[in-house]
Amino acid sequence: MTKDAEVRRQEILETAMLLFEQNGINKTSMNDIAKAAAITKGLVYYYFSSKEELVTAVIDLVVEQINQQLQEIVQAPSLNFYEKLAEILLLYLVAIKERHKLIDFSPATTGVYELVKNRLTESALLYTKDFIRQAVEAGILTIDYPEYTLKILINGLADLYVEGVQEPKVLAVLIEQSLGLPKGSIKLS
Numbered sequence: 001m002t003k004d005a006e007v008r009r010q011e012i013l014e015t016a017m018l019l020f021e022q023n024g025i026n027k028t029s030m031n032d033i034a035k036a037a038a039i040t041k042g043l044v045y046y047y048f049s050s051k052e053e054l055v056t057a058v059i060d061l062v063v064e065q066i067n068q069q070l071q072e073i074v075q076a077p078s079l080n081f082y083e084k085l086a087e088i089l090l091l092y093l094v095a096i097k098e099r100h101k102l103i104d105f106s107p108a109t110t111g112v113y114e115l116v117k118n119r120l121t122e123s124a125l126l127y128t129k130d131f132i133r134q135a136v137e138a139g140i141l142t143i144d145y146p147e148y149t150l151k152i153l154i155n156g157l158a159d160l161y162v163e164g165v166q167e168p169k170v171l172a173v174l175i176e177q178s179l180g181l182p183k184g185s186i187k188l189s
Helices: 005-023 030-037 041-047 051-075 081-098 107-137 146-163 168-179
Strands: none
Touching: 005 030, 005 041, 005 051, 030 041, 030 051, 051 081, 051 107, 081 107, 081 168, 107 146, 146 168
């Protein structure tokens, strides 16, 4: 039985994502993905010419999922500025925690980590720059270069996380201080 090419490609992507999240990228082979998807390894290579291409596609899928959630948070009319910041922080922390084997910080997967970091940073900037700009216009934030500040903050938090600073309350305080917000204004549930 043959399947539509896009359906088959999506099945391979989802299978790979599941295996990467369970076992890590280095411990998952293309053969493992083919077996789990109940297809031949050649068919996996038909859709993805290399494991690197498949890893990139999986990361794109993860970032797309996070982007959808991020967009919902930023556009939520029921949340105020501080609640949105808290939800955005929690979104990224949960996404990283749930996918810790995919987003591995080990030296063996430095390239993957950099790819994930760059893609998540790009999407965070894309979806939050207008949100931050609006906060500046509304007088909630008093920063002169919001986009640059946001870029420094996002990259800095990512680097700190890799170094082991993973306590949500600490990260929330760092965001408050970096943006000049009142102490305790970002409440994490």
